[in-house]
Amino acid sequence: MLPDDALAAFAGAVADLVAARYPDAPAVTVAFEAPRRPEFGDFATNVAFSLAKVARRSPNDVAANLVSDLREHAPNVAALFTAIDAVAGFINVRLAPVVWQTQIATILREGTNFGRRASNGTRISLEFGSANPTGPLVVVQGRTLSIGGTLANALRYCGYDVFVEWIINDAGSQMDTLGRSLYARYLQHFDPSHPFPEEGYPGEYLLPIAQRIVARDGERWRDADESVWLPYFATFGRDTLVAEQQETAKRFGVAYDLWQSERELHESGKVLADIERLRELGHTYESENALFFRASEFGDDKDRVIIRSDGRPTYYGADIAYHYEKLKRANRVIDILGPDHHGYINRLKGLAEALGYPGALDVLIAQQITLMRGTEQVSMSKRAGNIITLDDILDEVGVDAARFFFVMLATDSPLTFDLKLAVEASSENPVYYVQYGHARIASVLRNADAADVEAARGGDALPRLQEAAELALARRLGELPRVVQGVADHLAPHRLAKYARDVASDFHQFYTECKILVDDAAQRRARLALCLATKSVLAQVLDLIGVSAPETM
RNA sequence: GCGCCCGUAGCUCAGCUGGAUAGAGCGCUGCCCUCCGAAGGCAGAGGUCAGGGGUUCGAAUCCCUUCGGGCGCGCCA
Secondary structure, three states, rough: OOOHHHHHHHHHHHHHHHHOOOOOOOOOOOOEEEOOOHOOOOOEEHHHHHHHHHHOOEEEHHHHHHHHHHHHHHHHOOOOEEEEEEEOOOEEEEEEEHHHHHHHHHHHHHHHHHHOOOOOOOOEEEEOOOOHHHHEEEHHHHHHHHHHHHHHHHHOOOEEEEEEEEEOOOOOOHHHHHHHHHHHHHHHOOOOOOOOOHHHHHOOOOOOHHHHHHHHHOOOOOOOOOOHHHHHHHHHHHHHHHHHHHHHHHHHOOOOEEEHHHHHHHOHHHHHHHHHHHHHHEEEEOOEEEEEEEEHHHOOOEEEEEEEEOOOHHHHHHHHHHHHHHHHOOOEEEEEOOHOOOOOHHHHHHHHHOOOOOEEEEEEEOOOOEEEEEEEEEOOOOOOOOOOEHHHHHHHHHHHHHHHHHOOOOOOOOOOEEEHHHHHHOOOOOHHHHHHHHHHHHHHHHOHHHHHHHHHHHHHOOOHHHHHHHHHHHHHHHOHHHHHHHHHHHHOHHHHHHHHHHHHHHHHHHHHHOOOOOOOOHHHHHHHHHHHHHHHHHHHHHHHHHOOOOOOO
């Protein structure tokens, strides 16, 4: 019997006993939590507190009565536990070793599918990373990619049908700015004294792109009219930069189902059609020749212009269309945005409500990142043009460290990323701590006899798992499905990083206290089985975070 | 001014939608390899959970308020 089944049996029995002893009490749900302190057992429930008032007894009396009732009337349930104690109003329980042994057997049997749920039919649209196609990805995208990629993995593990998308903001004036900046670089190839536009994008990343145009077209555009070269340079720049962004996202281990062009939304007529839908619903009005969305009726600060007085839709107008498209094809929509988007939360949620999908949209804001190299702050000034790109960061610290560090903290907590620490192979570095755990297990397995490892995988020796450190590790491994479900429910991927460290910590403790390759074959195989299960769970967690699980380091 | 986030150990941060004596890493002080990877483990010191009210059996967590910090408030994208 698995831990969850044992707890369910316990909960069912207690619910019956409550009904018998306190017939006036409303039906109770017996929920369990892991107590903070290990001496309180594996799980605890606080049912007695909610019954205390109806029973007109102290919570501790109620708890004590329920425990004695359980022992008397449901001995078969009580037998699944080595301890059931009423303490300070709580009922603390400790599961019998056999239950944890069953847990390990299950992990060994299910392997990398352990805890993974079948499809639940719920479609989720998840958007993150989206950057302007006017330059390379930078540190902000690193964080949103890491958070979003991990969240997508966790949601899929829980059975959601996740659709991952990126919006390319390739409409509006910034495309002209990109085209002019690129054209200036192009002309500078022939005449280095040619001035660079004031408002242009000064980064050096445009130089190689301009070179490609020179190589391809030569002087063809030098004397061309702006109406001819501008769309060409803007489109060429966009295409090249988007392709580079896609490469970086791929390198970072994040796969997208859709790269949605904003310009395409305009050209296909969807923007105007979807704005029209908002008008039909009565949520717009005209003023000063422009079309406004009554955003203030849906929680926003004020009403917003969606079609300008000259007839062109605003960026927000396009956002309406894009989100309407997403809401139509998914049951739920999640946006992960950068720190300069706090104002979007109410605006977008209000929009979803106005379109008839109240509560279907969640907006996460990934807070600011400070890049450090040791004690020195790394400048990320875009204006100066000396930007640190995400690729620079990956070159310096590697994908594993970047993915782990970016997802390690709660999304709404500001993050300080120390590049020096991220490459340090030291105890200060949590990535190494977790990966070391995996490599250490791999090393033990290499030292073990191959036939022994195979026998261990069969699980016959599991009844020998009795030590506290062994059972504590088994309990931790069994938490995986619940942890991932928590990540999905609370959109909190950082919990996976915490869990990875907890698993590694419990393993290291077990490793220190219990020698694995002992002479006693049954003992040895039981512990090898625990090693195999731990290795499997660690690999699963690291995979969800997008970090590799090395055999050696 | 308004809106959104945040304030927990010297530092960086957790705290599982209200539970027990507040948790971890780093740093500090001491231990632990004749034995599977010491990139590890154990122990100790360190807290007015920013301050003040409220809700209740019970609050770091929920509500109000004050203070402090970050970001956002264009017919830009």
